[in-house]
Amino acid sequence: MKNCYCNSNKIFSECCEPYILLTQKAPTAESLMRSRYSAYCVQNVDYILATTHPSTRKFHNKKEILAFASQNTWIKLEIINASETTIEFKALYIDNNLKSQMHHEKSTFKKEEESWFYVDGEWF
Numbered sequence: 001m002k003n004c005y006c007n008s009n010k011i012f013s014e015c016c017e018p019y020i021l022l023t024q025k026a027p028t029a030e031s032l033m034r035s036r037y038s039a040y041c042v043q044n045v046d047y048i049l050a051t052t053h054p055s056t057r058k059f060h061n062k063k064e065i066l067a068f069a070s071q072n073t074w075i076k077l078e079i080i081n082a083s084e085t086t087i088e089f090k091a092l093y094i095d096n097n098l099k100s101q102m103h104h105e106k107s108t109f110k111k112e113e114e115s116w117f118y119v120d121g122e123w124f
């Protein structure tokens with residue numbers, strides 16, 4: 001049993017995995033955000049694109065997401081603030097030069113037909 005990548009203190013198969021495998025829908029923006037972080041950890045680019053809102057999906061491409069996901073070693077996710085549709089978080093990772101990095105973003109999410117989508121984010 002593996003602890004979930006998203007630092008929820010739950011096991012992966014009872015946290016983000018069912019969303020990434022598309023067997024369950026993430027019920028909240030925060031659970032979607034957590035599962036997208038975990039998808040970076042397991043390099044599931046299809047899930048990251050599928051959960052990006054169709055209106056902004058064109059700004060993302062599979063190759064770049066895969067490079068970002070795989071070149072970095074994902075250490076930790078910290079949720080700073082969460083509202084119904086926005087999540088501010090910090091993702092800590094080690095880059096390919098073995099330097100510690102932090103990605104700090106406030107993301108906006110939208111629910112459409114029972115599914116949550118990532119729309120866009122403000123980076124700090």
Ligand SMILES: [Zn+2]
Nearest residue numbers: 004006015016
């Ligand atoms: Zn999780």
